[in-house]
Amino acid sequence: MIVHLIGSLHDYETNPEMVEDLRAIANTIHDNDSSLSHNWIEAAIIRHEKNVIIPDWTPYVEDNLAALHQSDVVIIEATPYSFGLGFQMAAALHHQKPVLVVSRERLKYKYISGFVDNLLTYKTYSNRDELARTVSAFLQKNTVHTKDLRFNIMLTRKISKFLDEKTKETGKNRSEVIRDIIKSSDTKRK
Amino acid sequence: MLVHFIGSSKNIATDYPYYRKIIETINERGSVLTRDWIAAAYDENGSTKKDYENNDKINWEEVYTEDCSALERADIAIIEATTYGFQQGFFTSHALRSKKPTLLLFRQDLKNHPLSGIRDRLLTTKEYHTADELEKVVNKFLKDNTISTKDLRFNFFIDRQIYNYLREVSYETGKNKSEIIRDLLEEEIDKKN
Numbered sequence: 036m037i038v039h040l041i042g043s044l045h046d047y048e049t050n051p052e053m054v055e056d057l058r059a060i061a062n063t064i065h066d067n068d069s070s071l072s073h074n075w076i077e078a079a080i081i082r083h084e085k086n087v088i089i090p091d092w093t094p095y096v097e098d099n100l101a102a103l104h105q106s107d108v109v110i111i112e113a114t115p116y117s118f119g120l121g122f123q124m125a126a127a128l129h130h131q132k133p134v135l136v137v138s139r140e141r142l143k144y145k146y147i148s149g150f151v152d153n154l155l156t157y158k159t160y161s162n163r164d165e166l167a168r169t170v171s172a173f174l175q176k177n178t179v180h181t182k183d184l185r186f187n188i189m190l191t192r193k194i195s196k197f198l199d200e201k202t203k204e205t206g207k208n209r210s211e212v213i214r215d216i217i218k219s220s221d222t223k224r225k
Numbered sequence: 226m227l228v229h230f231i232g233s234s235k236n237i238a239t240d241y242p243y244y245r246k247i248i249e250t251i252n253e254r255g256s257v258l259t260r261d262w263i264a265a266a267y268d269e270n271g272s273t274k275k276d277y278e279n280n281d282k283i284n285w286e287e288v289y290t291e292d293c294s295a296l297e298r299a300d301i302a303i304i305e306a307t308t309y310g311f312q313q314g315f316f317t318s319h320a321l322r323s324k325k326p327t328l329l330l331f332r333q334d335l336k337n338h339p340l341s342g343i344r345d346r347l348l349t350t351k352e353y354h355t356a357d358e359l360e361k362v363v364n365k366f367l368k369d370n371t372i373s374t375k376d377l378r379f380n381f382f383i384d385r386q387i388y389n390y391l392r393e394v395s396y397e398t399g400k401n402k403s404e405i406i407r408d409l410l411e412e413e414i415d416k417k418n
Binding site (some may be wrong): 093113120122143148150151 | 280284285286290310311313314315337339341344
């Protein structure tokens with residue numbers, strides 16, 4: 036499964052634990068046979084340590100949003116509770132991604148606690164073992180098998196007739212016709 | 226024009242005069258807020274009203290739902306994001322995805338900050354340092370995005386094929402050509418939504 040991890044090193048100097056928490060999440064993702072859609076953490080740490088100034092952040096923002104789009108699920112380390120985290124969370128929900136929000140601080144009395152969305156899961160943690168368990172549970176719950184899925188559907192007589200006509204017209208089998216229609220609808224929606 | 230304004234209570238003592246200036250400027254131009262959370266939560270001196278003193282007593286789900294509804298009703302969004310808060314980031318993205326022209330305001334230099342990398346034709350990011358500067362920036366944004374509430378007259382050329390089609394449909398339905406075109410456009414809008 037492909038996971039987009041959102042975090043912030045904004046408070047890097049005052050909160051060095053954050054780096055280890057982000058690394059722990061990344062390791063748990065790999066331990067669950069999943070991968071990061073964009074492995075930005077180590078590069079960001081080096082930039083902070085060497086005080087690298089980025090003259091144009093546009094490609095970084097665009098890479099992040101592209102990685103988010105490609106992912107199956109999103110994990111947000113929300114302890115810094117900063118602008119960038121909120122910005123990407125809105126994008127994740129817009130793309131209908133299941134989102135796990137983890138934080139060392141209680142979220143109960145913060146604005147984020149009011150977000151109403153079935154795709155959202157909130158968890159607080161106090162140590163990395165707890166964090167790893169939370170991330171593992173979320174990944175297992177949202178696992179999307181990479182193999183094709185068998186899908187059964189009841190067809191009405193009208194639909195069956197339509198599919199027969201289409202197969203004759205196009206030379207495609209019924210499954211292909213249905214898949215094409217679904218894909219076309221998906222393309223239009225996008 | 227309807228404006229949704231987002232700020233943060235994090236540094237309200239410092240931010241309050243600027244928030245008031247933004248609201249004053251909006252009102253002076255004849256525009257209105259879709260949700261006046263400042264007046265609801267703070268008195269004229271910027272002190273927090275009793276019901277909003279404790280975060281644990283606030284119904285955040287209700288606040289969030291009201292904010293989303295207010296954004297939906299608004300023509301434009303103005304977000305004061307000097308505190309770089311989560312909520313401001315969330316609503317910046319939400320406003321842009323809802324196709325609202327959005328003004329993002331800061332009292333810090335954004336050069337070399339990751340936020341400077343957000344590119345969207347509907348986004349205007351501005352730095353200000355004084356209330357006067359703020360007033361000018363907000364005024365310009367409102368002026369640039371003013372939508373007349375009156376209907377707009379629109380002229381365009383049609384070819385003979387379109388003319389014939391409109392004439393036939395007009396005859397069949399009893400609607401005039403303008404109504405037919407407006408209906409078609411509204412259908413397209415509904416499909417898009």
